[in-house]
Every structure is written in C-alpha cells, then in structure tokens.
Amino acid sequence: MNKKEESKAAQKDSSQIRQKNMIAAHYSRLARAPETGEKCAYTFVPGNLTELLRSFDLLPVLPEINALQSAMRGKSRDYIRLAEKAGHSEDVCTYVKCDLGMMESGNIGPTGERLPDPDLLLLSYTGCFTFMKWFEILREEYDAPVAMLHVPYQGDGEITDSMRKYVVDQLRNKVIPAMEKVSGRAYDEDRLKEELARSAKAEDDLVAVLESARNKPSPIDAYFGGVYYIGPIFTAFRGSEEAVGYYEALRAEIEERVRLGKGPITPDGEMGPEKYRIVVEGPPNWTSFREFWRMFAEEGAVVVASSYTKVGGVYDNGFRHDPSRPLETLAEYCMGCYTNLNLPSRVDMLVRYVEEYEADGLLINSIKSCNSFSAGQLMMLREVENRTGKPGGFIESDLVDPRYFSAANIKNRLESYFQMIEQKRAGVAARGA
Amino acid sequence: MSAADPKTLAERSEEIYRDYEFTTVRRWKERTGGLAIGYMPIYVPRELLHAQGCLPVGILGGGDDLEIIRGDAFYQSYICHIPRSTIELGLNGSLDCLDGMLFPAICDVIRNLSGIWKLKFPDKLSRYLDVPQVFEPELGGMFYRHELEELASELERRGAKPLEPEALRESIRVFNENRALVREVYDLRIREPWKVPSAELYVLMRAGLVLPVEEFTAMLREYLDGVRADEDRKPMDQARILLTGSFCEQPPLGLIKTLERAGCYIVDDDLVQIHRWLLHDIPEDGDPMDRLVQAFLDDSMESPTRYIDERGKGKELVERVEGSRAEGVIFCAPSFCDPALLDQPMVVKAVEKAGIPWTAFKYAENNGQFQVIREQAGTFADSIKLWSGV
Structure with missing residues (x-):
C-alpha cells in the first residue's frame, strides 16, 4: 500500500462510512420514489420539519444539500453557468443557481440517479430571505403546491409567545393540512411524538460530540469534520432510529479518540500536533472543500467550534425537541436556528465559543452570496475581538461558485492570521515574564 | 415667480433630500419635543407613529x-451599498436627531443591519419590524397586530404618547389625505408625463420622507396647482417606460435625469415606494388598528419582498404596464439586491409573454458615471419609438 492509499484508508472511520451509506440510501430511495409511489417534499435545512414529514411518510429533498453535493463533485460551475445564461444575476445566491442548473440538466442527484419532482414545496422560511424567492422560482417550474411556513426572526433576541403562536397556528392550519392532502394520511400526533423523542436522543449525542472539542487536543474538527457529523440530523434522518444509532456510534468513536488523546482525522489522515484552536463563523466553501481543510490542517489549526454546524439547529444551548409539546417544540426549533438569531445573539454565541473552547481566536469565512450569514460579519468580528481579546481573521469565498475561491489569496490570509496568533501569544508571554 | 412654482418646490425638496443634517427633523424636534423615528425601506405604518406624536423619518441610504x-x-466586498451609507450616517452623527430606527423585514441585509444598530447605538430604539408572509387575518394578521402593539408600547416607554384609538383614526385620515394627493400626482404623470418630470417627482417624494405629513400634503397641493398652471411644460417625443427594481437602495438623482434625457418618460416606478405601498385609502371606520393591519395584508403592493402565492409572479407588473400605458420596462435594480434580482427572471418571463419590450441594468446609489446607461436607455427608447407595434 503506497502512502496515498494509506492516507485514503485512514479517512474512512466507521461513522463516516455509516453516514455516507445512510445518505446514499436516502438518495436511492428518492430516485425510486416514482416507482414505489412514495411522495416527497422539497424543503430547506434551517427550520426543517423532518419529524413532521416523516410522520406523514413524506421524503425530504434538501436543495441546499444537492447544491453542495454538486459542488463537491465539481458540477456546480456548469450548473451556475446554465442558470446565469437563463437570466439569473451573478450577484445572487449560488445555491439557488446551482439547483436551477441541476434541474435544467435533468435533476440528477449526487448518486447519479434522477431526483423526483416535488409533490410538495415546503417553504420553511427560516433565517434566510432567499428561501422565499427560491421556492417562488421552483413553483414556476413544478406543478406542486407550496406550504408556506413563515418563521419570525428573533429581532430582539428572544422567542415571544406571539411568535410561537404564529408558527404553531401556521403548522396546525396550513402546513399539516397541506401534508395531509399530499400524503393522503391523517395527522398522527402520537407518531410525531415518537419521532421527536428519538430526535432528542440523537441531539444529546450530537452535542456530546461537538463539545468533545473542549478537550486538548480536540478529537474533532468542529467545522470541516463537523459538516459530516451534522449530515444525518440536518437532513432526512432527524427523528429516525438510524439517526439515533448513528449518533450513539459516533459519540462512542469520538470518546475513544479522547481516551487515546488523539486529534481529528483529516482527509489526509490523522492530524499532526494541535497548534491553533480556532472558532469559525460562516459556511465552508464546497468547491474546494478538501483544499480548504488542508490549509488549516497543514498549519496545525483545528476548528473547535463553528456557527455553521448550528445552521440546522442550535442544540448546545440546551434546546432539545420536546415530544410533550410537539408543535410548540417544532416552532421553537425553527426560530432557534442560527441564522434566525439576531447579530447580538450571534456575537454572544461566538464569544462563548472562544472562551469555553479556549480558542486562539475567531475566523470568519464570509460567503459572497449569503447575506443572511455575511451581512455585518466584520462588525461581529470586531465585537468578538474586543470582548475576548483574541485576534480575528477574515477571508472571503463562496458556497458553490468556484470563481470565488482564490486559493492563493485565502492561504496567504490564513498564514497571516496564524502569525498574528503567534505574535499575540508572544506578547502575552513577554508580559507574563 | 410664485410660491407654487414647481421648479422652486423641486429645488427646495432637493435641498431637503440632500440635507444629511436632517435640519427639518431637528427643527421639528425643537418645536414639538416629540420623538423622531427613522425607518428603512420599504414600509412602516407611519400612521401609528404619527398617532403617538412621533415623526416618521425615512432613511434611504446616503445617496451619491x-x-x-x-x-x-x-x-x-459583495453587498449592496445602502447598509454602508446608512451606518456611515449613524456613525458620523447625521442621525443623532433620531430617537430610534425601525428595520422592516425586507431582506437579510436590512435585517442584519438592525443587529448592528443594536450593538452600535444601544441607547436608541432599534427595532426589527417583522411583517407577516402569510396573509390570513387569523394568522399573519394577529401576528402583525401584536408586532404593532409591541412597537407602540416600546415608543411609549421612550416617551411617546400612548396609542389611543381615536388618535390613530385621525392619523389614518391625515395619511389618507396625503395618499390621495400622492395618487393624484402619479396619475397626472401617467396622463401627462411632461407636466411631472420624474426627477422633480422623485425629490418631492424624498422630501416627503422627512417632513411632517401635514407639510408634505401642503407641498403636494402646491406642486399640483403649479404644474397644472404651467403652460410651458409641453409634450416631447419620448418613450413611456416603467422603471422597476429600485424599491430599497435608491438610484442617484443623476440616473433618473439621465433616463429622461435619454428619451424616456418614466410613467411608473418603484422609487420611494412607501408613499404608494398601500394601494387605497385605509377605511376610517371600525377599529383603526384592525384597519391598519388589514390594509397591510390585503391592500399592499406586490413587492418582491412579499411572498406571492397563487397569483404568479409578474402579473402585477404587466397590469401596471397596462395601467400606466408604458411602452417598455426597465429593470433597474441595485447591485447585490437579492429581492429584486431573484425576482427579475420570473418577472421578465411574464413581461416577455405579454410582448412588452424590456431592458435591464444595475446601479449603486453612489454611481457617478451614467454614459453607458444613457446609451442603453437611449437605444431602448429609440427602439420603442421606431419598432413598437411593427
């Protein structure tokens, strides 16, 4: 076995294989849906209502996931080009354009099979304005009903009774009837409660995994590795037995790494000594995901906490789905997703991460086409710097448009940032002496 | 020159619009001791602020x-310009005269600006005004009513008058009077666009964002009287166009003038949209808060910032083209404006289906060069005059 093969083998820990198999099986199930008669609902990761969908036997399709999968497989450039050729501006969200280009190209999913057309467009309008426009566009392309769920923003940093009632009333009076109509099944609250109980169990284990990064060295990378860990719970599996099993196994695997004093596994194998502990704000770039990760790993930089891994649900603040209040808990889940929090709350969370995870600083990956995340991040950076006394770094890239990933520029900036941390450490040491 | 000379009124309006010190607002505060409350595009219920003795002040960025x-x-790097200039106005002291800012739910940039405001100006009222995207009264209506009641309570805590139903009813009447005149001046522009140049109309509407509504109403009356009496305003051979996409960050005045000089009569537009956000008067009977809520739900413009359910995108624009007898559409959106630019391909489809000529370009509020736009708009206007109906 040569070095390259050894490296590849090292990446394939059992949880990752299991996760990949789960997601591939879901895509295959979707591809077979026209034959099996299973109905599917297109919806979004933030504010997803997976347990509710599952309680109606509806299969979720997540267009953002399709887009990022397309990017990781090198297909997004052509998809985006197709959408721009059709009149979509170069200025707008590249997830949308990638999705539209994929649809235009036959809607072939990441496993090479055609994805089914939607039976329902479940527009959970949570934390991102573009979601609304995205499904207005899709509605023009597909002959499918739209169930709109407007999730109020936490403008004042709290969920009020009025906000909760608004979401619950919409679920009860609009979303559930739409699901009943499409699925041909009646709402089964007992089944929903069972799903929610399983969600809470998986959420416990996910939080334990994410919080394992408090260890030194951290056994996980909570950003690059984190996106794999959140995969099942942010997509089609929250509420399922498979998710419960996956997160139990993942937690055991990570606890074993802690016991052995190991750092994270990277695409190139076990990571070397941990030199920098970083908190990252913003989504990753998907077109050069491994290259991007390698820029960190080669410098000994581990991401110990990230906001992106909270985009489909914030659980490390104590929130768990509560089966005793099924619709209320779904409402609170939706309103609690990261991009539905106001900027002061986001700053508080990042400050907490820097402090609790004993990080060397905050790095922001500002995404060109995502205003929900990006608008105001420079101010957030300064706030976190001021409150923690730790240096901040700022890089710019995009989600799935390779034209906006400048590897040399990002690498330079990262190296400068790590040097800044060194200087800060040297300054602290000198003052201590 | 009489006081009602429309050019004089336009010049005064332009002074007000370009006054970053907000002198008229400062004077109003000195005179009344009331709270001045800024708001971002597009729409806030100014009637409610007025009823509590506050001055609503529209902040549409810093311009050119x-x-x-x-x-x-x-x-x-990649973001529209309006948040940069608005925060600049906040930090350079221009907005010190404001006691608070409202950030309506129109996009993620304005939404996040509300958070920046909270952090940078912690002593001032800073409120994200969430608006419903479902329009059933028992769902979105109840939620919106509660949002407005919370806003009213917050204003009261900061020294505004308590919200009284009769005061709100009276404010609705005052704004209805204003809306009627706004409609009148826009209708006149449709009928006789040479009487109401869009550059004049624009600065008049901008002045109306910062003046007390009663003064703005008087100004509109004077303006209408003036232009009706002005015999020197003669028709020219211009193409009638509808300008769309400019509902938040505003184009520089120079761009509007450029379009007119390039041979376009702008007969309808999205500029300074709050004055026309509600399509009709708000009924003055019944519970005034219910009326205010209902107007938002049922009688608002079909903005790209609002979820459009069954009706289909672009139908409203085609109807506006027909209603204004426009001969073409110019899609004129700010760079990086998600609502406008994500909407545009859907609306273009509807416009093309209706056989309406169109062109498109983007701008930033601080653009200073218009040569390319002048050539594009001129060519578009010429093509309409030469080829429409062929």
Whole structure:
C-alpha cells in the first residue's frame, strides 16, 4: 500500500462510512420514489420539519444539500453557468443557481440517479430571505403546491409567545393540512411524538460530540469534520432510529479518540500536533472543500467550534425537541436556528465559543452570496475581538461558485492570521515574564 | 415667480433630500419635543407613529454625495451599498436627531443591519419590524397586530404618547389625505408625463420622507396647482417606460435625469415606494388598528419582498404596464439586491409573454458615471419609438 492509499484508508472511520451509506440510501430511495409511489417534499435545512414529514411518510429533498453535493463533485460551475445564461444575476445566491442548473440538466442527484419532482414545496422560511424567492422560482417550474411556513426572526433576541403562536397556528392550519392532502394520511400526533423523542436522543449525542472539542487536543474538527457529523440530523434522518444509532456510534468513536488523546482525522489522515484552536463563523466553501481543510490542517489549526454546524439547529444551548409539546417544540426549533438569531445573539454565541473552547481566536469565512450569514460579519468580528481579546481573521469565498475561491489569496490570509496568533501569544508571554 | 412654482418646490425638496443634517427633523424636534423615528425601506405604518406624536423619518441610504469613511469597515466586498451609507450616517452623527430606527423585514441585509444598530447605538430604539408572509387575518394578521402593539408600547416607554384609538383614526385620515394627493400626482404623470418630470417627482417624494405629513400634503397641493398652471411644460417625443427594481437602495438623482434625457418618460416606478405601498385609502371606520393591519395584508403592493402565492409572479407588473400605458420596462435594480434580482427572471418571463419590450441594468446609489446607461436607455427608447407595434 503506497502512502496515498494509506492516507485514503485512514479517512474512512466507521461513522463516516455509516453516514455516507445512510445518505446514499436516502438518495436511492428518492430516485425510486416514482416507482414505489412514495411522495416527497422539497424543503430547506434551517427550520426543517423532518419529524413532521416523516410522520406523514413524506421524503425530504434538501436543495441546499444537492447544491453542495454538486459542488463537491465539481458540477456546480456548469450548473451556475446554465442558470446565469437563463437570466439569473451573478450577484445572487449560488445555491439557488446551482439547483436551477441541476434541474435544467435533468435533476440528477449526487448518486447519479434522477431526483423526483416535488409533490410538495415546503417553504420553511427560516433565517434566510432567499428561501422565499427560491421556492417562488421552483413553483414556476413544478406543478406542486407550496406550504408556506413563515418563521419570525428573533429581532430582539428572544422567542415571544406571539411568535410561537404564529408558527404553531401556521403548522396546525396550513402546513399539516397541506401534508395531509399530499400524503393522503391523517395527522398522527402520537407518531410525531415518537419521532421527536428519538430526535432528542440523537441531539444529546450530537452535542456530546461537538463539545468533545473542549478537550486538548480536540478529537474533532468542529467545522470541516463537523459538516459530516451534522449530515444525518440536518437532513432526512432527524427523528429516525438510524439517526439515533448513528449518533450513539459516533459519540462512542469520538470518546475513544479522547481516551487515546488523539486529534481529528483529516482527509489526509490523522492530524499532526494541535497548534491553533480556532472558532469559525460562516459556511465552508464546497468547491474546494478538501483544499480548504488542508490549509488549516497543514498549519496545525483545528476548528473547535463553528456557527455553521448550528445552521440546522442550535442544540448546545440546551434546546432539545420536546415530544410533550410537539408543535410548540417544532416552532421553537425553527426560530432557534442560527441564522434566525439576531447579530447580538450571534456575537454572544461566538464569544462563548472562544472562551469555553479556549480558542486562539475567531475566523470568519464570509460567503459572497449569503447575506443572511455575511451581512455585518466584520462588525461581529470586531465585537468578538474586543470582548475576548483574541485576534480575528477574515477571508472571503463562496458556497458553490468556484470563481470565488482564490486559493492563493485565502492561504496567504490564513498564514497571516496564524502569525498574528503567534505574535499575540508572544506578547502575552513577554508580559507574563 | 410664485410660491407654487414647481421648479422652486423641486429645488427646495432637493435641498431637503440632500440635507444629511436632517435640519427639518431637528427643527421639528425643537418645536414639538416629540420623538423622531427613522425607518428603512420599504414600509412602516407611519400612521401609528404619527398617532403617538412621533415623526416618521425615512432613511434611504446616503445617496451619491456621502463619502463613506467608516461604513466600509462594516461590510464585505459583495453587498449592496445602502447598509454602508446608512451606518456611515449613524456613525458620523447625521442621525443623532433620531430617537430610534425601525428595520422592516425586507431582506437579510436590512435585517442584519438592525443587529448592528443594536450593538452600535444601544441607547436608541432599534427595532426589527417583522411583517407577516402569510396573509390570513387569523394568522399573519394577529401576528402583525401584536408586532404593532409591541412597537407602540416600546415608543411609549421612550416617551411617546400612548396609542389611543381615536388618535390613530385621525392619523389614518391625515395619511389618507396625503395618499390621495400622492395618487393624484402619479396619475397626472401617467396622463401627462411632461407636466411631472420624474426627477422633480422623485425629490418631492424624498422630501416627503422627512417632513411632517401635514407639510408634505401642503407641498403636494402646491406642486399640483403649479404644474397644472404651467403652460410651458409641453409634450416631447419620448418613450413611456416603467422603471422597476429600485424599491430599497435608491438610484442617484443623476440616473433618473439621465433616463429622461435619454428619451424616456418614466410613467411608473418603484422609487420611494412607501408613499404608494398601500394601494387605497385605509377605511376610517371600525377599529383603526384592525384597519391598519388589514390594509397591510390585503391592500399592499406586490413587492418582491412579499411572498406571492397563487397569483404568479409578474402579473402585477404587466397590469401596471397596462395601467400606466408604458411602452417598455426597465429593470433597474441595485447591485447585490437579492429581492429584486431573484425576482427579475420570473418577472421578465411574464413581461416577455405579454410582448412588452424590456431592458435591464444595475446601479449603486453612489454611481457617478451614467454614459453607458444613457446609451442603453437611449437605444431602448429609440427602439420603442421606431419598432413598437411593427
């Protein structure tokens, strides 16, 4: 076995294989849906209502996931080009354009099979304005009903009774009837409660995994590795037995790494000594995901906490789905997703991460086409710097448009940032002496 | 020259619009001791603020005069310009006269600006005004009513009058009077666009964002009287176009003038949209808060910032083209404006289906060069005059 093969083998820990198999099986199930008669609902990761969908036997399709999968497989450039050729501006969200280009190209999913057309467009309008426009566009392309769920923003940093009632009333009076109509099944609250109980169990284990990064060295990378860990719970599996099993196994695997004093596994194998502990704000770039990760790993930089891994649900603040209040808990889940929090709350969370995870600083990956995340991040950076006394770094890239990933520029900036941390450490040491 | 000379009124309006010190607002505060409350595009229920003795002050960015010194430090490269200039106005002291700012739910940039405001100006009222995207009264209506009641309570805590139903009813009447005149002046522009040049109309509407509504109403009356009496305003052979996409960050005045000089009569537009957000008067009977809520739900413009359910995108624009007898559409959106630019391909489809000529370009509020736009708009106007109906 040569070095390259050894490296590849090292990446394939059992949880990752299991996760990949789960997601591939879901895509295959979707591809077979026209034959099996299973109905599917297109919806979004933030504010997803997976347990509710599952309680109606509806299969979720997540267009953002399709887009990022397309990017990781090198297909997004052509998809985006197709959408721009059709009149979509170069200025707008590249997830949308990638999705539209994929649809235009036959809607072939990441496993090479055609994805089914939607039976329902479940527009959970949570934390991102573009979601609304995205499904207005899709509605023009597909002959499918739209169930709109407007999730109020936490403008004042709290969920009020009025906000909760608004979401619950919409679920009860609009979303559930739409699901009943499409699925041909009646709402089964007992089944929903069972799903929610399983969600809470998986959420416990996910939080334990994410919080394992408090260890030194951290056994996980909570950003690059984190996106794999959140995969099942942010997509089609929250509420399922498979998710419960996956997160139990993942937690055991990570606890074993802690016991052995190991750092994270990277695409190139076990990571070397941990030199920098970083908190990252913003989504990753998907077109050069491994290259991007390698820029960190080669410098000994581990991401110990990230906001992106909270985009489909914030659980490390104590929130768990509560089966005793099924619709209320779904409402609170939706309103609690990261991009539905106001900027002061986001700053508080990042400050907490820097402090609790004993990080060397905050790095922001500002995404060109995502205003929900990006608008105001420079101010957030300064706030976190001021409150923690730790240096901040700022890089710019995009989600799935390779034209906006400048590897040399990002690498330079990262190296400068790590040097800044060194200087800060040297300054602290000198003052201590 | 009489006091009602429309050019004089336009000049005064332009002074008000370009006044970054907000002198008229400061004077109003000195005179009344009331709270001045700023708001971002597009729509806030000004009647409610008025009823509590507050002055609503529309803040539509910094335009093309404002030098951005600190605002750039808050934002990344790829974003529209209005948040940079607005934060600049906040940091350079221009907005010190405001006791608070409202940030309506129109996009993620304005939404996040509300958070920046909270952090940078913690002593001032800073409120994200969430608006419903489902329009059934028992769902979105109840939620919106509660949002408005919370806003009213917050204003009261900061020294505004308590919200009284009869005061709200009276404010609705005052704004209805204003809306009627706004409609009148826009209708006149449709009928006789040479009487109401869009550059004049624009600065008049901008002045109306900062003046007390009673003064703005008087100004509109004077303006209408003036232009009706002005015999020197003669028709020219211009193409009638509808301008769309400019509902938040505003184009520089120079761009509007450029379009007119390039041979376009702008007969309908999205500029300074709050004055026309509600399509009709708000009924003055019944529970005034219910009426205010209902107007938002049922009688608002079909903005790209509002979820459009069954009706289909673009139908409203085609109807506006027909209603204004426009001969073409110019899609004129700010760079990086998600609502406008994500909407545009859907609306273009509807416009093309209806056989309406169109063209498109983007701008930033601080653009200073219009040559390319002048050539594009001129060619578009010429093509309409030469080829429409062939």
